[in-house]
Amino acid sequence: MTSLPVDWLEKDRRKLRVDASAFSDKVYEALTAACALVVPALVIAIALSIFAAAWPAFAKLGLSIITTSNWDVSGGHFGAAPALFGTLVSSTVALIIATPLAIGVAIFLSEFSPSWLRQPVGFLVDLLAAIPSVVYGLWGIFVLIPLLRQHVMPFLRDTLHLGATPFFSGPAYGPSMLAAGVILAIMALPYISAVSREVLMAVPRSQREAALALGATRWEMIRDAVIPYARSGIIGGIMLGLGRALGETMAVTMVIGNRLEISASLLSPGYTMASLIANEFSEATNDLHLSALMAVGAILFIITLIVNAVARWLVWSVARRRAQ
Amino acid sequence: MRALKLAALMLLAVACAKEGANNSGTASSTAASASSGGSVDLTGAGATFPYPLYSKWFSVYASKTGVKINYQSIGSGGGIRQLSEGTVDFGASDSPMSDEEMSKAKGGPILHIPTVLGAVVITYNVPGLTVPLNLTGKAIADIFSGRITKWSDTRVTSLNPGVKLPATDILVVHRSDGSGTSYIFTDYLTNAVPAWATSVGKGKEVKWPVGLGAKGNEGVAGQVQQTPGAIGYVELAYAKQNNLPSAAVENKAGKRVLPSVASATAAAAGAAQALPANTDYRISIVNAPGADSYPISSFTWILVYRHQTDAAKGKKLIDFLNWALTEGEAEASSLDYAPLPSSMASSVKARLTTIDLSGAK
Numbered sequence: 001m002t003s004l005p006v007d008w009l010e011k012d013r014r015k016l017r018v019d020a021s022a023f024s025d026k027v028y029e030a031l032t033a034a035c036a037l038v039v040p041a042l043v044i045a046i047a048l049s050i051f052a053a054a055w056p057a058f059a060k061l062g063l064s065i066i067t068t069s070n071w072d073v074s075g076g077h078f079g080a081a082p083a084l085f086g087t088l089v090s091s092t093v094a095l096i097i098a099t100p101l102a103i104g105v106a107i108f109l110s111e112f113s114p115s116w117l118r119q120p121v122g123f124l125v126d127l128l129a130a131i132p133s134v135v136y137g138l139w140g141i142f143v144l145i146p147l148l149r150q151h152v153m154p155f156l157r158d159t160l161h162l163g164a165t166p167f168f169s170g171p172a173y174g175p176s177m178l179a180a181g182v183i184l185a186i187m188a189l190p191y192i193s194a195v196s197r198e199v200l201m202a203v204p205r206s207q208r209e210a211a212l213a214l215g216a217t218r219w220e221m222i223r224d225a226v227i228p229y230a231r232s233g234i235i236g237g238i239m240l241g242l243g244r245a246l247g248e249t250m251a252v253t254m255v256i257g258n259r260l261e262i263s264a265s266l267l268s269p270g271y272t273m274a275s276l277i278a279n280e281f282s283e284a285t286n287d288l289h290l291s292a293l294m295a296v297g298a299i300l301f302i303i304t305l306i307v308n309a310v311a312r313w314l315v316w317s318v319a320r321r322r323a324q
Numbered sequence: 325m326r327a328l329k330l331a332a333l334m335l336l337a338v339a340c341a342k343e344g345a346n347n348s349g350t351a352s353s354t355a356a357s358a359s360s361g362g363s364v365d366l367t368g369a370g371a372t373f374p375y376p377l378y379s380k381w382f383s384v385y386a387s388k389t390g391v392k393i394n395y396q397s398i399g400s401g402g403g404i405r406q407l408s409e410g411t412v413d414f415g416a417s418d419s420p421m422s423d424e425e426m427s428k429a430k431g432g433p434i435l436h437i438p439t440v441l442g443a444v445v446i447t448y449n450v451p452g453l454t455v456p457l458n459l460t461g462k463a464i465a466d467i468f469s470g471r472i473t474k475w476s477d478t479r480v481t482s483l484n485p486g487v488k489l490p491a492t493d494i495l496v497v498h499r500s501d502g503s504g505t506s507y508i509f510t511d512y513l514t515n516a517v518p519a520w521a522t523s524v525g526k527g528k529e530v531k532w533p534v535g536l537g538a539k540g541n542e543g544v545a546g547q548v549q550q551t552p553g554a555i556g557y558v559e560l561a562y563a564k565q566n567n568l569p570s571a572a573v574e575n576k577a578g579k580r581v582l583p584s585v586a587s588a589t590a591a592a593a594g595a596a597q598a599l600p601a602n603t604d605y606r607i608s609i610v611n612a613p614g615a616d617s618y619p620i621s622s623f624t625w626i627l628v629y630r631h632q633t634d635a636a637k638g639k640k641l642i643d644f645l646n647w648a649l650t651e652g653e654a655e656a657s658s659l660d661y662a663p664l665p666s667s668m669a670s671s672v673k674a675r676l677t678t679i680d681l682s683g684a685k
Contacts, residue, residue: 072530073527073530073531175547257537257538258536259536269536279529279539280501283401283402283501
């Protein structure tokens with residue numbers, strides 16, 4: 001520790017202030033730098049340990065982990081293609097349902113809502129993010145699945161004749177890719193909506209007034225002046241929601257039916273990578289089985305990295321287009 | 325400033341020392357009444373299925389002797405891994421360890437101590453059916469491999485004369501998570517039906533030919549109860565406590581037996597007759613002989629090292645296991661676990677004497 005000069009009272013007070021603030025600045029800088037370095041170090045450590053644990057499976061099975069669909073623990077086959085497929089499909093279904101709904105909520109709250117309604121509705125939508133996923137899963141089993149099985153699935157398949165397409169064919173048991181997609185949509189919705197609402201509110205007033213001054217209707221103003229301005233932020237919100245959907249485990253496991261099979265029909269059961277790990281990890285004693293589950297985790301990790309990279313690229317390219 | 329820091333440190337040290345002295349004081353006073361002091365004496369980890377019973381045992385045992393046992397119900401696989409690494413004093417598992425797993429254990433040979441029995445119940449949702457469904461191993465295997473797809477199939481109706489079964493589709497529900505329940509169920513089908521042994525086999529997770537996967541007993545039971553025409557399998561204790569419909573299954577003697585605490589114990593008694601004297605109890609008792617034996621029954625085991633490295637801990641462990649196999653067994657049936665037949669309990673207790681404390685520090 002550096003000792004302060006004894007005769008500091010007689011010396012230049014201003015210099016002391018500069019010294020003291022320079023010292024506290026340094027401490028502050030070091031603290032924040034430590035925080036900033038710990039997080040990337042943690043991500044790298046997690047990635048390294050997952051890949052190290054997954055290595056025996058990659059070395060033995062190669063890419064057959066994601067290209068084949070025979071997952072048979074006692075036979076030593078670990079093909080997780082159906083889980084990869086299920087992760088991508090359930091998340092896509094979730095985004096297809098959640099995105100319009102979430103952006104609709106955000107536009108209403110930022111553009112149309114009377115101010116007394118804005119707070120409570122916004123609060124309730126945000127609250128969706130605070131519900132534990134196991135509660136979503138229970139709600140899924142006892143409310144959503146019976147509703148889907150008795151009303152929604154027959155309606156889609158028979159009343160709308162979508163059963164003629166491969167996407168809604170086959171028997172409707174309830175637990176299905178569709179059920180997983182709907183649960184994930186509800187879970188991803190608050191993320192997309194909260195981010196979209198904030199960026200829409202941040203659009204400058206002048207932008208709106210300029211559009212209205214040119215004779216735009218309210219709808220044209222939102223479509224042509226507000227949304228393009230907020231587009232990169234909204235895409236960021238969607239990607240955040242997608243990240244939530246890709247990694248969600250508990251609620252999906254409880255409603256997806258856990259069947260390792262690739263089926264085009266959204267009414268048939270499926271599996272996701274996160275569910276596969278959650279289901280099998282605690283009872284896995286065989287080394288290759290454990291390593292294969294780690295490999296599934298590593299692949300999930302890579303997928304989320306790709307999603308984040310794509311999101312960055314989209315946000316960046318949208319921002320650049322606007323700048324031109 | 326430095327002086328201030330020093331003073332603060334000294335104060336802290338004094339406070340800690342005082343705290344420590346207080347703690348050891350209270351600890352020694354409790355130790356006077358109980359056989360030992362300390363916070364936790366033994367740690368264990370493993371199977372979730374016997375956890376409700378084990379946690380009752382541990383609390384009763386702690387109040388009687390003061391020996392505290394901390395058990396984490398992380399699953400049989402986790403229990404075997406932790407025992408093999410030597411991070412716990414005992415493990416617990418619903419399926420016996422394989423020779424390969426035994427050879428990897430860092431502490432040497434492992435003893436399998438059967439504690440209680442579990443049974444797997446076939447539960448179903450057949451609207452209008454009021455009497456228990458009758459099934460054979462062959463019929464169960466055909467249903468769970470998709471060869472029988474309708475309740476009105478003659479291979480089911482011929483087992484249930486006088487009962488009208490609907491012509492609806494059967495929905496098979498199995499466990500999605502790795503579990504001892506699946507192991508016992510597939511072990512039974514492997515033992516009773518040759519075709520199942522070659523097509524699916526046994527394991528905590530197998531490649532199911534048909535059906536939906538649900539997580540946990542509650543997931544399977546929930547799915548079965550919600551879906552007319554569904555069939556699934558759950559633990560006996562879970563089925564009893566939730567009053568689930570249970571099928572009577574034909575045993576080796578050709579009798580149809582309903583799952584119960586008594587019929588599971590009978591299966592162990594039936595299997596015991598054929599046991600060699602030097603058995604290591606790594607045995608399957610599915611499809612056991614005996615007229616009253618329920619065929620889908622199994623032991624659950626506590627796993628301990630034969631060579632204990634800590635004499636005090638080893639002694640406590642042996643004492644607890646002796647208590648569990650005597651007084652503990654009496655508590656089992658009130659929680660819907662089947663106790664060991666009494667003759668078997670005493671031969672298992674004799675086996676506890678082979679635990680070796682001589683190499684211990």
